[in-house]
Amino acid sequence: MNITDKDVLYEDNHFIAINKRGGDIVQVDVSGDTSMEDMVKDYVAKKYNKPNAAFIGVIHRLDRPVSGMILFAKTSKGLDRMNRLFHDRKVQKTYLALVREKPPQMKGTLKNWLLRDRKKMITKAYDREVKNGSFAELSYEVVGQLEGYYLLKVNPVTGRTHQIRSQLAFMGCPIVGDNKYGYQRGSHRRTICLHSRSLSFVHPIKDEPMNIKAPLPEDGFWEKFNVLLKGDI
Template identity: 80%
Template sequence: MSISDKDVIFEDNHLIAINKRGGDIVQVDVTGDLSLEDMVKEYLAKKYDKPNAAFLGVIHRLDRPVSGMILFAKTSKALDRMNRLFHDRKVEKTYLAVVREQPPKEADKLVNWLLRDRKKMITKAYNREVKNGSRAELDYRVIGELNGFYLLEVKPLTGRTHQIRAQLAYMGCPIVGDNKYGYQRGSHQRTICLHSRSLGFEHPVKQEATLLKANLPTDGFWEKFNSLL
């Protein structure tokens, strides 16, 4: 596997944004599968003829089955500054999710306490404060309905592991394909219908307002929802 120009959403001297495919891992894990980080390094090395590899910093991550916008730093300065922006919650993250169950409200803020089960590798959501739990908030709105599926715009206000997956499932709306969080069946491609749509932030070097957007996957299912956007 590799990436090409068509996978690149944005690139300048400081940052490169990739439209991640569902199923790709961002960094090497216990599976030993080729990571997106390594693919981007290889892409940059070939593009700029850098046989000793180019610098690449991982700023944030997406779960393996999730597709969409992911941003890497091409310089240590950009990495440090983007890490600070993410830490200070100065990056606006927008996701798109497809669910089968109709949400109870057209738009709402969800507040839960999340507790990570490291043995089962899932995050459990509660409607009350729990010991060692982390408060999690997100806003969602229903964009529209198509053939019995609902397209949601989701804006996480905190950055917790599996936050969107756990909170939507707790609401009674597990993401399509996410059998880990209660959807009735998983995807053959081991992907789920959660897409990192956009990132908005102040450019770490140019100090310019920057909004980057990732197109929906072309997998025979997601494309149908372009009509709602």
């Protein structure tokens, strides 16, 4: 699939934000499927008539089954400065997750040590420090309940591989569709109900506050949860 104008959430000289579809890969992997990086390159090259291809830098990543807001750099200057903001934890990331199990509290903070199992390609969460593990922290809040599903707003403090998926599963609340982390069944669309809702940061070149938000997927399921969303989410 290609990137279209409808997929673009924000664009300036240095950055372009895309509303990623669940199932799309950010960078080329062993599957050989077309990556978002290449799709965005193609989109920018065609839009601005760049016959020698466009520069596109990957700033951060979303797991393949995850949907939502992802930011790419259009210049090396933008890439370097946004990488610095992410490294210094000056970017607030907000995700929305759907779970079936009621969380133990309406809001809370999860602190775990994560250990990557590279053979099984999963991340295991522990409630104690483990050798070669990485500390992970996130906060969550129950936004509302609808038809037996709980909608959570999640703000990761750290940025570990599969962090939200493994930490919510460890809490006893695997994400809907995420059978890799204990949900009872997977999705035939290779997606899970985890959505990158927004990124908030100070533009590293314009020095302006930014809050780029991605609407929920229009897939016949996610839309119904729009009624639970408030203006600040």
